[in-house]
Amino acid sequence: MAGSTWGTIFRITTWGESHGKGVGVTIDGCPAGLSLCQEEIQRYLDRRKPGQSRFATARQEGDQIEILSGVFEGKTTGTPIGLMVRNQDQRSRDYSNIMEVYRPGHADYCFDAKYGFRDYRGGGRSSGRETIGRVAAGAIAGKLLAAYGIRVDAYTKSIGEIEVDPSRFDLTVRDQNQLYMPDVVAAKQASAYLENLMKEQDSAGGVVECIIRGAPAGIGEPVFDKLDACLAKAVMSIGAVKGFEVGDGFAAARSRGSVNNDCFYVDSSGKVKKRTNHAGGILGGISDGSDIVFRAAFKPTPSIARSQETVNRAGENVEITVKGRHDPIVVPRAVVVVEAMAALTVADLLLMGKSARMEADEMPW
Amino acid sequence: MAGSTWGTIFRITTWGESHGKGVGVTIDGCPAGLSLCQEEIQRYLDRRKPGQSRFATARQEGDQIEILSGVFEGKTTGTPIGLMVRNQDQRSRDYSNIMEVYRPGHADYCFDAKYGFRDYRGGGRSSGRETIGRVAAGAIAGKLLAAYGIRVDAYTKSIGEIEVDPSRFDLTVRDQNQLYMPDVVAAKQASAYLENLMKEQDSAGGVVECIIRGAPAGIGEPVFDKLDACLAKAVMSIGAVKGFEVGDGFAAARSRGSVNNDCFYVDSSGKVKKRTNHAGGILGGISDGSDIVFRAAFKPTPSIARSQETVNRAGENVEITVKGRHDPIVVPRAVVVVEAMAALTVADLLLMGKSARMEADEMPW
């Protein structure tokens, strides 16, 4: 156990630390017969690779994925898919500044409190490199969903106070700017904001939004494994995420029933639809056939070059300056991680739902 | 599976529908030797019982808990604790208005889409009565946590736009008003707001906040079973919750690293503490020894007396008027449900953490 496994049917288990030999993931429960090649996974990984923008760490990593098992003659076999990325940039460093000292905003202190010691090299298991396994597995989940006509897209909705303007929203421009914002004007403003923060040796947070299109009604289990509950856990399990909301989220708490309820209607083709989507595509924990929309709030990167007050393992008050160049914001690189976790969650619940009814021919999928 | 089970070690499974014979829960994995009596569970249940305030449904239910197993001579035996509440107020009703018609904002349509049909009596499994099992089990989890010096307290933070004023915050007054607000002035304003909404046949949402005190550092598993991720799922699995945040939550996304980082220091007794608690007591998914603070956003009750546009099972556009008296707000009765889910989650991760280290004598608990 110990928390490195996600999913019940489409189940992944990740391993690896920032400065160990590598990071990896095993996917068990992927149906047989899904066509899959290394490049399809690599394309996802490249979206979170470091060293790609001036707002991301300069660590040099090829992050080259290797499929170790579970794929034969270009198709998944139904047996576990082993994936691995070897760490490259593990050059001998001076870790003395974080070996004995707890970085504010990081998990250093908590790991020591829990386990008695920790792999202090670059954050060890709590490093952002841990997400490589999620993204690699998420690429496969995404491909599975595509076969069911389901598409998952995430993007940066806001950085600090700068937010995407709904009137300028254009998903096609997302990949044309380093911040993965679907609004070129906001992206430019956010870049300037970040440049300024970097000069001040400070960092920013932001919000990632995710839209899942094409999901049939019926995904999600009542009570504890509600679709939104599972998505919440999936997304909150990404480092630095401090909040999650679906549909109108916290704004719904200030609304009224007469406004917040989405009225159903039957469209000209006889399909049940909703006039609005305050619910974000989920009612009672089960998808309703509308777009599924959720948001995740990321805190500012805790690693900042400024001197900060903290304590060391010996229990003394000390100052710490976190050396090295760090991402002034994690949000752009986290976009694909959010997409991956959403895809993993929906894929698992989709497969789970295959046994919801006795009559297979009446099943929604 | 199918989603009625929560937890890995301290594991609960609930059953029951709104207008079936009753609702219940089985708790497996509660350690032996915890003293427990029916009254302790009843006290929790009474906090969510209907018919207690003018803002809650008038349904008459004693909600009398019965311990069926797992307790012997006043102590838990380590074997499953079976709990049941018989439904009383199941008088024959006219369900024709919801049998064939999908209520907006409810799970009716989604259940039919998933299963082909549904128990339409009062919402069936998606009724708020489903939370009785959670609260009953949560009472036991709360008692377990108390033995470790951990205390869970939730309260209404806001109703509609009316929010508790931090300067007036007083947890001791929470139980003195029907809205469970720790601020008598806000409670009075919110009551007036709700009275008005009821006249307009409308409903309100709100925010519940929860504080967990006394938790040692080290609770939570890295990666997928982070403490905040588990709390997020726990709370989002409660019907009507649309958002979750820990510590500063969404506000952290607009902050800066230099502000959002909580500095550590050693206090005069040699204990590691934090100057601030923007993180809400969790770093890297593991408790840091500070108060754990989170919030849940509840949408307005979807059952409103106004006529609404919707569709029926036959796929026709129709009007619906949800009859009967309904809670104009679910928040006050949900406070104890949030408490219960938090207690269940922390208890499970606490027990899980018992095998985090080889050296039992060095364990944090």
Add this chain to the structure above:
Amino acid sequence: MAGSTWGTIFRITTWGESHGKGVGVTIDGCPAGLSLCQEEIQRYLDRRKPGQSRFATARQEGDQIEILSGVFEGKTTGTPIGLMVRNQDQRSRDYSNIMEVYRPGHADYCFDAKYGFRDYRGGGRSSGRETIGRVAAGAIAGKLLAAYGIRVDAYTKSIGEIEVDPSRFDLTVRDQNQLYMPDVVAAKQASAYLENLMKEQDSAGGVVECIIRGAPAGIGEPVFDKLDACLAKAVMSIGAVKGFEVGDGFAAARSRGSVNNDCFYVDSSGKVKKRTNHAGGILGGISDGSDIVFRAAFKPTPSIARSQETVNRAGENVEITVKGRHDPIVVPRAVVVVEAMAALTVADLLLMGKSARMEADEMPW
């Protein structure tokens, strides 16, 4: 956790003790739309009810099942099915002889060692009454399997040294004798053997065999969740079972490859079949389309009236005489328990297999 849950998709959780208020089970994950009534479950339960034969305990129990949830208008709804049997024969007894003394062959000592104390009334949770939940849930699993054309039949294969003669094997006579033997001659011999043992205040063991007919090839997961591995655990989890074998079992260990291998052939209808079935219908942990055949060895009932050497809680050597009338053999009443566990296991793996392939139309079921 703590071991009261079986299955992943078709998942059951049992509760209850011998002399508590009752025993029960919750089934979560049963597909919606299975027609089900109380009588179908009752029929299974009646096969394990006490007081039915001179070889079974005289305890008077109606063992009347009550469906508490999950069934609506005669069909399963896809939500948890709660089932309960109230204990009736709980009259105040004198338990002093087993309260402080550990019965040889029973779990008394182990429960105290594990939990510090135990519910000593009639064995508490380790009583044979615990199997009521299994049988009730197994009745539903059996019904599910029937819809797929799968039938599970168990019977007494041997009692003590007396074994069913293959040349006289006739499943139709199984229910015509109190020992559930498919051979009237062996049943008569075994009855005489048991009568004699009872006079000697002694008890017997025996072997139950189970045949699962109609299972398609493809059930079971490779590696750890092999069909035979899951059946082994299912059956070994029944109290008093000390051995499990599939197909030729232990005899295969003395055979040769050229004899033990089952040759495949294509029959006139084009179906792949096997010339022999040494494998018992399972190859590599996956059903091969032949009959699945396994056996379980039950030890002699440990409760015997003879005086036996043992120890008490105070750590003193004492003598014990287990009072009351006990089954001189558990095998006949265990036949339906074996059937139930087999049905639960196959049903779960069958549903699990629904996501084995991408192409639903090529799936074996």
Add this chain to the structure above:
Amino acid sequence: MAGSTWGTIFRITTWGESHGKGVGVTIDGCPAGLSLCQEEIQRYLDRRKPGQSRFATARQEGDQIEILSGVFEGKTTGTPIGLMVRNQDQRSRDYSNIMEVYRPGHADYCFDAKYGFRDYRGGGRSSGRETIGRVAAGAIAGKLLAAYGIRVDAYTKSIGEIEVDPSRFDLTVRDQNQLYMPDVVAAKQASAYLENLMKEQDSAGGVVECIIRGAPAGIGEPVFDKLDACLAKAVMSIGAVKGFEVGDGFAAARSRGSVNNDCFYVDSSGKVKKRTNHAGGILGGISDGSDIVFRAAFKPTPSIARSQETVNRAGENVEITVKGRHDPIVVPRAVVVVEAMAALTVADLLLMGKSARMEADEMPW
């Protein structure tokens, strides 16, 4: 899911095929602070390595283990331990004889029936190489158990009809013969028997026995996760195992209660002991403090050089001759696999038991 995961707290997930890039395992939930080096794992693996005896396949594999994560400065960190062995002997072969034809006694047909196709190279996932992950993880579980004073030892009890003579039993000679028999005379007889079988192009089965010493009373969960039930599944999940028994096993079914019951007594040191151990150290599914003893029956190796009747994918009756040199018996190499599975099972239940009681200072461990 899909069956490649074992354990709840001490949880392993394996991956890899016979002729893919390699095989591996991830262990999640190993407590932090266990000292561990590559050599300790390698020593276990070397016991199952091919090419070591004239009774084992001549495949040349170094089976060199690599620790990829989870160990830092010689100690486990509490985070997942990634282990991998690269396959070496994957030279291009002619698989045409098994690509289209189903080998009798193998899983070929079942994999095709389940998944629609299979990785036919050397058995793919159903190859004996799959056990490498089990053994590597088992080495770590064994080390964990050693820290609690628990030792697991398996050995060959019989090959074909040749059985270890109890009067000659000597565990110290086990590793001095290629068959891992604790009886040099029996080993010599079995060698001659196997030589003869090989001349006849045939194969043999056998029985492995395992003794677990030093386990405290209290390991195992009541009802479904009984210690013997878990051991049964663990062992039956090893390819080629057809039977499992604990203590007297199938012989107990022919015994009497007065003989089969193990009487308790208090020894001179005040410890509760048993006069006999017919139960094999487990009562009611919970360890009783005696040696835990179980046996596994292995069928004869199905790969034999003789021509056999079978079918091909096209559904035609054909003859097959399995080429290459195969183990005429799997038992000797399986001994360490049985040990590994036993260690994994006991370690998991031991950690699970850490939360059995409220009062930590009264816990058995």
